[in-house]
Amino acid sequence: MSEKPVKGSRRVFMTGNEVCAWAALAAEADIMYGYPITPQTDIMQYWTRLAPKYGRKFLQTEDEISAGFTTVGGVIAGKRAFSATTGPGNTLFQEPMSMAEMMRIPTVVIIPQRGGPSTATVIYSQQEVTMTTFGGNGEGFRIVYSTAGHQDLYDYTIKAFNTAWKYRFPTFVLGDGYQAKMREPLTIYDPAERGIEMVKTEPLVGLPGTPGVDRPVQYLRNTYNTEEELYDVVMSIAKDYEKAAPEIMEWQDFDTDGEMDVLILAHGVVSRAAQGALPLLKDAGIHAGHFRPITLRPMPEEQMRQAAAKAKRILVVESAYGQFLKLVKEALYGMDKPIDTLLRPGAGVTAEEIVHRIQEGR
Amino acid sequence: MTREKVALAPHMPKCWNPDTKPHKFCPGCGHGLALKMLGEAIDELGIQDKVVFGCDIGCSLLAWDFFNVDSVQTHHGRTTPVITGIKRARPEIIGIAYMGDGGGYAIGAQHLVNSATRNEKVTAILINNTNYGMTGGQMAPTTLPGQKTETTPYGRDPKETGYPTLGPEMVAAIAREGAYVARGSISNLRQLKKYLKKAIQNQMDGNGFSFVEVLSSCPTNWRTNAEATWSFVEKDMAEYFHVGEFKVPGLKEEK
Numbered sequence: 001m002s003e004k005p006v007k008g009s010r011r012v013f014m015t016g017n018e019v020c021a022w023a024a025l026a027a028e029a030d031i032m033y034g035y036p037i038t039p040q041t042d043i044m045q046y047w048t049r050l051a052p053k054y055g056r057k058f059l060q061t062e063d064e065i066s067a068g069f070t071t072v073g074g075v076i077a078g079k080r081a082f083s084a085t086t087g088p089g090n091t092l093f094q095e096p097m098s099m100a101e102m103m104r105i106p107t108v109v110i111i112p113q114r115g116g117p118s119t120a121t122v123i124y125s126q127q128e129v130t131m132t133t134f135g136g137n138g139e140g141f142r143i144v145y146s147t148a149g150h151q152d153l154y155d156y157t158i159k160a161f162n163t164a165w166k167y168r169f170p171t172f173v174l175g176d177g178y179q180a181k182m183r184e185p186l187t188i189y190d191p192a193e194r195g196i197e198m199v200k201t202e203p204l205v206g207l208p209g210t211p212g213v214d215r216p217v218q219y220l221r222n223t224y225n226t227e228e229e230l231y232d233v234v235m236s237i238a239k240d241y242e243k244a245a246p247e248i249m250e251w252q253d254f255d256t257d258g259e260m261d262v263l264i265l266a267h268g269v270v271s272r273a274a275q276g277a278l279p280l281l282k283d284a285g286i287h288a289g290h291f292r293p294i295t296l297r298p299m300p301e302e303q304m305r306q307a308a309a310k311a312k313r314i315l316v317v318e319s320a321y322g323q324f325l326k327l328v329k330e331a332l333y334g335m336d337k338p339i340d341t342l343l344r345p346g347a348g349v350t351a352e353e354i355v356h357r358i359q360e361g362r
Numbered sequence: 363m364t365r366e367k368v369a370l371a372p373h374m375p376k377c378w379n380p381d382t383k384p385h386k387f388c389p390g391c392g393h394g395l396a397l398k399m400l401g402e403a404i405d406e407l408g409i410q411d412k413v414v415f416g417c418d419i420g421c422s423l424l425a426w427d428f429f430n431v432d433s434v435q436t437h438h439g440r441t442t443p444v445i446t447g448i449k450r451a452r453p454e455i456i457g458i459a460y461m462g463d464g465g466g467y468a469i470g471a472q473h474l475v476n477s478a479t480r481n482e483k484v485t486a487i488l489i490n491n492t493n494y495g496m497t498g499g500q501m502a503p504t505t506l507p508g509q510k511t512e513t514t515p516y517g518r519d520p521k522e523t524g525y526p527t528l529g530p531e532m533v534a535a536i537a538r539e540g541a542y543v544a545r546g547s548i549s550n551l552r553q554l555k556k557y558l559k560k561a562i563q564n565q566m567d568g569n570g571f572s573f574v575e576v577l578s579s580c581p582t583n584w585r586t587n588a589e590a591t592w593s594f595v596e597k598d599m600a601e602y603f604h605v606g607e608f609k610v611p612g613l614k615e616e617k
Binding site for chain 2: 217
């Protein structure tokens with residue numbers, strides 16, 4: 001194998017897209033397939049500059065449908081393949097990703113969300129939550145990490161490959177245009193030096209030997225003849241997903257130990273506004289805590305409920321018109337807690353706005 | 363001779379999976395013949411251990427367990443990108459994308475066009491039976507003028523729906539040196555096998571994109587008896603869709 005792209009660890013100051021390219025390199029990704037769309041494009045641009053130096057490959061496809069299906073092909077061939085897309089591109093990705101769900105193909109896709117619906121803005125949003133967690137004609141058998149900053153992007157892009165290949169579910173790193181385009185300091189590192197071992201990849205086709213002669217033939221399909229046949233397949237995927245979920249779920253909580261006047265629920269970069277609001281609220285004499293799910297699929301529901309149980313009210317903050325709110329309501333179903341919202345579709349959220357929303361509600 | 367001895371097992375290509383035979387295609391369907399020629403081509407090239415066979419949605423998907431070769435059934439129109447992805451990741455694999463006329467010329471046309479322009483080292487085989495068979499006989503890009511289908515019940519009117527797609531002609535026009543493009547027919551199996559073999563050999567030689575359209579039959583949806591079926595393939599279809607090689611690496615192009 002050629003030289004390691006990241007040796008030891010070092011502090012860097014990079015855009016989020018650059019971080020993703022380095023993380024994929026460090027995670028020993030073999031090949032990227034992709035189609036340009038802002039604000040994702042620089043991941044491809046950094047990858048195409050860096051990858052050949054380390055013997056990695058790239059294919060620019062004709063559209064995102066093709067990018068998704070070629071990524072599926074690369075994974076089927078046994079390579080650590082990935083892609084990146086956003087917005088309308090993410091919409092087109094739902095078709096190949098539903099196939100990946102059904103056939104347990106461990107694809108990795110990085111999604112720096114842009115504004116929607118439709119073409120909208122190329123800046124920032126959290127409006128691809130529903131699509132990324134439950135998109136396609138599927139059942140949401142996916143893993144979605146919602147990152148809040150550049151260290152997250154590095155850590156979770158590497159982790160996404162391992163989660164995908166260990167559990168064999170399509171895995172997404174859900175960022176946003178702010179994270180993609182802004183620069184932040186972070187530490188990049190060789191995963192091996194942190195004791196992170198990359199999960200070995202396995203081909204589904206093109207195995208050694210002659211199929212039907214000295215080994216079984218690999219027949220991969222997503223089509224079934226009877227209701228019973230399909231039911232058994234889907235239920236077996238569901239069972240595997242439920243079993244893996246507690247091992248995959250990740251979350252963070254802030255100041256949620258004692259009784260709270262309000263628990264702020266937010267994910268991704270909006271979580272940073274929530275974290276920033278906590279000291280301001282404390283100064284204002286309000287006991288506030290914050291719970292941030294890192295995985296939106298599977299959702300750490302039990303942990304969210306435990307935090308919510310200690311709060312008088314809930315405030316859901318997101319840069320969408322209630323997509324995260326839906327996931328929260330499902331997680332907290334049956335709890336008798338008033339839920340307030342600060343929904344800013346496609347717009348940024350500041351700590352002060354959260355503080356203002358809480359004070360206004362009192 | 364006893365009766366049992368007379369009833370010999372039918373001759374099947376070595377790379378066929380005998381456990382899934384008789385196959386699932388309708389009586390009189392051309393897929394079986396095309397897949398027989400493909401099987402013989404794989405046998406004669408000795409590549410059973412190297413082929414990955416991808417099949418599309420539509421009747422093509424019935425071939426998902428047809429061969430004793432690693433196989434992947436994809437979505438409608440998406441076999442070309444899946445096989446392309448496999449080939450790009452593992453160039454030693456021989457990738458065959460098997461599809462119908464809807465998959466190649468309509469829903470997946472962008473993949474066919476762009477794989478051809480990129481000269482992807484894959485082999486695409488497209489079965490042209492002038493209609494969407496699996497969904498019950500709707501108009502396909504290849505439906506002939508005047509032909510009745512479920513969505514052209516009064517016959518295809520080119521003024522409303524355009525003329526049938528000439529796939530190999532289009533691919534030959536956009537593909538560059540190294541590509542192999544031909545149109546065969548189930549009415550000339552020896553020639554069809556020759557084309558399929560050349561299309562696979564072309565990939566093995568690393569030359570470029572290889573594409574073979576196969577004129578095929580669909581008596582179930584055409585509602586034709588044996589004679590009318592054969593006549594439609596050999597006369598009506600062959601008159602519009604010319605059989606032959608359109609692009610052969612190393613050969614000067616015929617104008």
